[in-house]
Amino acid sequence: MHKLTRLLVIYPALLRAYWERAVAYRAVFAVSLLNAIFPLVMMAIWIGMAQDGPVAGFSAPDFAGYYLAAVLVRRLTGVGIVQDAERLVRSGELSVYLFRPLDVVHHFFARVLTGRVVVTPMLLAPVALAILAIPGPQFDLRPATLMRFALSCGIGLLFEFYAQWLLAGLAFWIVQTQGIAAAYQFVKAFLGGYIVPLALFPPAVSGLLTWLPFQSSVALPVEILTGRLSAEQSFLRLAIGAGWVALIALGARLLWRAGLRGYSAVGG
Amino acid sequence: MRTIPHTIARYVGLLKLFAHNSVLTNLEYRVNFAGALLMSLLDALWAVGGAVLFYSHRATLGGWTFPEALVVVGMFFIASGFLDAFLQPNLRDVIEAVRTGAMDYVLIKPISPMFHATLRRFRLEKLSSLGVGLALIGYALAQLRLWPGTERWIAFLGLGLAALILLYALMAMLTALCFWVVDIANIEELVFGVLDVARFPAQAFPEPVRGIISLVIPIAFVSTVPAEALLGRLTPAMALYGLAWAGAALLLSVLVWRAAVSRYTSASS
Numbered sequence: 110m111h112k113l114t115r116l117l118v119i120y121p122a123l124l125r126a127y128w129e130r131a132v133a134y135r136a137v138f139a140v141s142l143l144n145a146i147f148p149l150v151m152m153a154i155w156i157g158m159a160q161d162g163p164v165a166g167f168s169a170p171d172f173a174g175y176y177l178a179a180v181l182v183r184r185l186t187g188v189g190i191v192q193d194a195e196r197l198v199r200s201g202e203l204s205v206y207l208f209r210p211l212d213v214v215h216h217f218f219a220r221v222l223t224g225r226v227v228v229t230p231m232l233l234a235p236v237a238l239a240i241l242a243i244p245g246p247q248f249d250l251r252p253a254t255l256m257r258f259a260l261s262c263g264i265g266l267l268f269e270f271y272a273q274w275l276l277a278g279l280a281f282w283i284v285q286t287q288g289i290a291a292a293y294q295f296v297k298a299f300l301g302g303y304i305v306p307l308a309l310f311p312p313a314v315s316g317l318l319t320w321l322p323f324q325s326s327v328a329l330p331v332e333i334l335t336g337r338l339s340a341e342q343s344f345l346r347l348a349i350g351a352g353w354v355a356l357i358a359l360g361a362r363l364l365w366r367a368g369l370r371g372y373s374a375v376g377g
Numbered sequence: 378m379r380t381i382p383h384t385i386a387r388y389v390g391l392l393k394l395f396a397h398n399s400v401l402t403n404l405e406y407r408v409n410f411a412g413a414l415l416m417s418l419l420d421a422l423w424a425v426g427g428a429v430l431f432y433s434h435r436a437t438l439g440g441w442t443f444p445e446a447l448v449v450v451g452m453f454f455i456a457s458g459f460l461d462a463f464l465q466p467n468l469r470d471v472i473e474a475v476r477t478g479a480m481d482y483v484l485i486k487p488i489s490p491m492f493h494a495t496l497r498r499f500r501l502e503k504l505s506s507l508g509v510g511l512a513l514i515g516y517a518l519a520q521l522r523l524w525p526g527t528e529r530w531i532a533f534l535g536l537g538l539a540a541l542i543l544l545y546a547l548m549a550m551l552t553a554l555c556f557w558v559v560d561i562a563n564i565e566e567l568v569f570g571v572l573d574v575a576r577f578p579a580q581a582f583p584e585p586v587r588g589i590i591s592l593v594i595p596i597a598f599v600s601t602v603p604a605e606a607l608l609g610r611l612t613p614a615m616a617l618y619g620l621a622w623a624g625a626a627l628l629l630s631v632l633v634w635r636a637a638v639s640r641y642t643s644a645s646s
Contacts, residue, residue: 157583292415305430
């Protein structure tokens with residue numbers, strides 16, 4: 110318990126430091142908004158298809174709601190740390206962090222947390238405007254739903270963070286982690302509901318996808334926010350997501366511990 | 378005053394030299410080839426997977442059957458492979474050269490600065506997308522049990538070439554932009570993002586978007602129009618419109634480069 114209280118003391122300062130950094134680099138975050146274009150391309154095609162009747166229960170406003178929520182959720186839960194963490198290991202810069210009393214993972218986590226506080230407001234206004242402009246209710250804004258939405262975003266963020274921390278940990282042994290990370294992004298985006306709503310996969314496949322870890326990154330928060338899940342359904346899916354997070358976090362921790370044991374910095 | 382054939386021969390010779398140098402550099406990093414091929418295949422899986430999902434709900438999309446749409450996807454991969462292999466690495470180099478002032482060394486060379494700055498470096502491994510694109514088109518034609526006649530192949534090659542010229546002109550203009558604005562990485566991201574629209578037939582999009590990408594921003598010419606030419610569903614008017622777009626864009630890009638270069642002041646001066 111002593112360790113936890115120590116972290117509680119350290120985190121406010123850590124967050125403040127990374128917050129200032131995030132504000133200084135806010136233009137970089139604005140650029141990251143541009144990768145929202147591909148889901149919007151998919152949205153346009155689905156909307157075109159929905160002109161002559163709903164597609165698997167999705168009407169045109171449903172698609173608009175789904176993809177706008179997906180773009181928003183991607184900003185809340187999406188993480189991009191593999192490149193930096195991998196460079197730290199490869200270049201030997203990691204040694205600097207190893208001298209410090211705080212585990213390096215907290216530096217990355219604080220950076221990730223503050224980053225989204227900077228970027229989300231940039232997107233909130235356009236999404237809210239679009240939602241108001243489209244006829245028909247797309248978002249379920251009741252307090253209970255919003256609570257579940259917040260919880261699902263937390264789980265999604267932790268999943269994304271630890272999955273990438275795990276991938277970055279591979280850098281202790283192999284050089285090509287960037288390629289693996291890029292491949293992972295492809296798979297996650299496609300199977301996690303960012304590119305296509307899970308409900309539009311063939312029934313057998315979409316059933317399976319709700320049991321995979323990727324669902325918590327985008328699909329679960331979006332489905333909750335758009336009111337597509339009952340309370341029971343969302344609790345089951347939240348539990349699945351939380352289970353995977355625990356498993357992946359444990360794996361990442363073990364991998365980093367093993368990696369650090371064999372680590373000798375470049376250039377000594 | 379040199380004669381035109383002489384000039385052309387000189388530039389072709391230079392192009393060969395650039396290609397030779399790029400191949401030598403690329404061969405130093407052979408593992409990259411396997412990595413790039415894997416990424417292209419994953420990307421293809423993504424694009425085809427998306428198309429499969431669309432078609433699992435509808436038999437046709439904007440009048441395109443699944444194999445027909447695969448021709449569009451294939452053409453998209455050819456275009457994006459061209460972009461990644463030829464245009465993007467040079468764009469990066471020019472941004473860096475303008476920022477550091479190394480552009481001086483390009484400008485004092487006795488050749489067209491636009492030619493040098495936009496065609497200097499190739500990344501051979503990115504051509505894997507080209508292979509994937511051709512394979513997709515081949516597969517689609519086999520599914521359609523269709524072997525287009527000679528005139529369709531000519532139209533396809535002509536409009537495919539026009540698509541690449543159009544992309545080249547757009548990228549050249551984008552590159553020239555960095556003489557005015559130093560940090561154009563954002564704009565580059567935007568262009569790559571917008572190009573994603575070319576993954577699917579233009580007719581699959583609902584109306585305002587369809588009109589814009591067919592007539593105003595020429596994204597439809599990148600993939601949809603060459604595919605239509607191959608499948609024999611293109612009107613001659615649209616073909617001419619596509620060729621005109623490519624020619625106009627190329628001309629404009631040359632003019633923009635002239636203006637850009639005349640505006641350049643070295644980083645140190």
